[in-house]
Amino acid sequence: MTLVVVTVMPKKGVLDPQGQAVQGALAHMGFAGVSDVRVGKRIELEIGGDDPAGQATRMCEDLLANNLIEDYSVEVAG
Template identity: 55%
Template sequence: MSKVKVHVFLKPGVLDVQGKAVEGALNGLGWPGAANVRVGKLIEFDYAGDDVQAEVKRMCETLLSNTVIESYRIEVA
């Protein structure tokens, strides 16, 4: 059984509306040094199977990310 983490973020150049909202809120609450905020998602799960890295990559390409506008990073422990 492998512990898997998939980090998904919008690609550079894709407008991150949620990130801009968080940045504005942080600045408004007194943290003016917060800039270029990007919001992503973390997907964690256990996976039992062979060639975990390849299978999780297939999951990302099929369901877990929109590869047109998002990139992902896989961690397997």
């Protein structure tokens, strides 16, 4: 089994309401000077068989990411 880490983030220029909510809450709590908050997903998977990175890429294309509004990256962690 290979640990693979998939990161899915909203594309630049795409509205990120979750990031805006976090940024507003932080400002409200007194954290000044915080900007450009983006909230995405980190998905850790144990993948067996050949080519875990390739499998993870296919999983992103088919399920884990929405290519219209999200970018993804795949990292084999070991």
